[in-house]
Amino acid sequence: MSAQWQLGVNFRLGQRVTHIDFDAFTSSTEAGVTQKGHIIVVADGLWSNSKSLVSGPRDVPKATGDLAYRVMLRLDQIEDSELREWVSNPKLRIWIGLGAQPLGIPSEAGTCTAW
Numbered sequence: 001m002s003a004q005w006q007l008g009v010n011f012r013l014g015q016r017v018t019h020i021d022f023d024a025f026t027s028s029t030e031a032g033v034t035q036k037g038h039i040i041v042v043a044d045g046l047w048s049n050s051k052s053l054v055s056g057p058r059d060v061p062k063a064t065g066d067l068a069y070r071v072m073l074r075l076d077q078i079e080d081s082e083l084r085e086w087v088s089n090p091k092l093r094i095w096i097g098l099g100a101q102p103l104g105i106p107s108e109a110g111t112c113t114a115w
Helices: 002-006 049-055 081-088
Strands: 017-021 026-029 034-036 072-074 103-107 112-114
Touching: 017 049
Parallel strands: none
Antiparallel strands: 017 026, 026 034, 072 112, 103 112
């Protein structure tokens, strides 16, 4: 995350956002801390509390029966030479098949891939 500091970006992880003021670009947390910025990013998942602050309480997730799994592979932890070569050559990889759609996304300048 060193690039974030060079750009003046400050991530506040582990904060529970309870209010967002879209006119003032501020967010308030459960701990009573108010933060101001140029952009507010909340990433608290499918059952997001923050999502309801944006779109209202009626926009609730609906069960589809589909499952999603995520795996991160770091290049320095891969022992298999063929897989290591594959991961070190960053490309977006998509397979579409009956009942499954794996997606491989390179990250961290080719040192990691997300599945």
